Amino acid sequence: MWQEMAKFGKKLVDHGLVESNFGNISVRIADRMIITKSGVALDEITEDGVVEVPIEGTSELDRIASTETVVHRAIYRNTPALAIMHAHCPYSVVQTLIGDPESIIPLDSEGIHFLHEIPVFRGMMGTAGLAEGAANSLSDHKGAIAYSHGTFAIGKTLAEAYIITTQIEHSCRIKYLVDLAKKGIPGTP
Template identity: 35%
Template sequence: MYEQFRDIGQDIYTAGLISSHGGNMSVRVGDRILITRRGSMLGRLTERDIIETSLDHDDSEVALASTEIVVHRAIYARTNGLAIVHTHSPHTILRSMIDDEIVPIDSEASYLLHKVPVYSLPQTAGSSAVADTVSEALREYKCVLLRGHGPFAIGTVLEEAFQWISCLEMACKILNLRDQTGATLKEYREHGEDYAKW
């Protein structure tokens, strides 16, 4: 399991989706959570950076766990997700401060994500409000976005959750580039106007 954390963490950092110490990940194993250590560097995780704690109650290990553990626990309690990835993806964060929902225009994200909702909360990290909002939203969408903070995604394995976040970042980059160019784009999809219904 450590190898999965290490490899996905390296990929997240290399892709520029976090700063040196940003982001967090976890995996549910039975009634336990494996979660990245608070202050760990996802780009260079060691086995000591993976903290095991309870799914539904605190124990002493919580002192070492990611600040976002309350959010991770809430997500596992309300969904069938087995893995969670949270990043501070720059293009995605910029887009979250422009739109109330991300409706991708590129083919890949149209297929895979369709639409990603954006939520605005004053306290963006580790609060019960974040836990409630994000976990409830993930019951309907596999990837959701906190305005100014970044996306949370669930999957059956870390790789899957990472895919949604990577795909969203590319989609937001394309949207931001569109705005930069100011060009009128040609629609290539059938039902292009319907993706906001998702």
């Protein structure tokens, strides 16, 4: 499983969706999850870069697991997700900082069709507040953005979570560029 996580970690970094040592990836296996360790470079994941922890309760290994382990647990408890990706996608973060939205409505046809809207939630990194916001947002969406922090995407597979991550970032980039262009056109709001 770590090989699949390594593949998508590298894709996230290569496509500028996360800086190497930030973000995290997990996969659910029954009542446990395999999650990246804290500080592991996502483009250099090895077998030693992941840890297996329970979804219910905690374990001694939590101290070396990602700081967002609490968030992944809450998402797995409250959604049918089998895979989770958390990335610090730049345009997605920027969109949360512009106008303090509760959600972002995509303008591009793919975003409208696949995402409909992108919830924005708040909470400090690695806290119960962030976990609750993520779990609530992802209970009826496949992707959401933590204010000023980045995307959380879920899927039945890592590939599905990756596609949701890229779609959110694409939609946020298109929205940013359209809004920027409108500011330069006289007579447009």
